[in-house]
Amino acid sequence: MENNIKHHLTDDILIGYAAGTLPEAFNLMVAAHLSLCDTCRAQAESFDAVGGEILDTAPATDVMLEPGSFAATMALIAGGPVDEIRAPRVPDSILPGPLQDYVGGDLADVQWRGIGMGVKQAILPTSRDASARLLFIPAGAAMPDHGHKGTEMTMVLQGAFQDEDDYFARGDVEVADSDMHHTPVADIHEDCICLAVSDAPLEFQGLLPKIVQRFARI
Incomplete structure (x- = not known):
């Protein structure tokens, strides 16, 4: 599939991926994005090269191992x-x-679970330090207004969504932190499917979203 990606991963995220310091869910996000984005893939390869050069030129140290x-x-x-x-x-x-590996197949194999208003999710198995989920948002539907207690990254896989900041289509990644408060709305022309990863729960204001949050583990 040809992609015209406008919103990329940050250098900090790519450096963390190269250094192996990201949570598993964030590694999944990066791997999935790199499979679609030539620009970020080239940048990630450059960070890998820098890391390799550092290892090659670092002074040798004598380490005594136990018998x-x-x-x-x-x-x-x-x-x-x-x-x-x-x-x-x-x-x-x-x-x-990389996402097919976690799902165990293609889109038809995703185990969706409804969370209200036509929105569905499928939580992917990753380590507990961060969560990863697939989200299905019907065309034209809006996610509840929310903020973030940590970092959340959302990549579009199908369709598009728009919020107060910009418009995000296939392959685009929105990186949200504790300073961002927004209301994502799926494009009216097609159902939106996204991969979302986060290292902390979202912050909802309304009572109903807070109730849904308890069983949806958002």
Whole structure:
């Protein structure tokens, strides 16, 4: 699929991805975006190269290992979990390859759960330090007005949405922090599907969104 991406990942996010310091959910977001965005992929590769150069030129240090360390490490590897067999990736899918791995297939395999007003979500299995979910928002529908206690990144996979800041289409990523308060509205022409990751709960003002938040884990 050809994409005209206008909203990219920040350098801080890409550096964290290269350094391996991001939560799993954020790594998933970055990997999914890089599979669609030539610009960010090239930038990420440059940060990888810088990290490799630092490792190559860093002064060597003598580290004494305990006797049997190597054997113990190999035993841990041998006794580790067996890699799960992943479903083959579907080319030209709405879901980028990294997302297909988490879903276990294509868009038809997503286990949606309704959360009200036609909006559906599917929470993806990631580590507890951040959450990842797919969101389905009917065309023209608005998400409740909300703020953020931490960082939330939202990438459009299908359709588009608009808020007080800008218009976001396929591949675009909106990065929201505690300073942002907005009301995303799906474009009227097509249902909007997004990947959203966050490291803290959202802040809703209305009573009904707060009630929904309890069981939807938003």
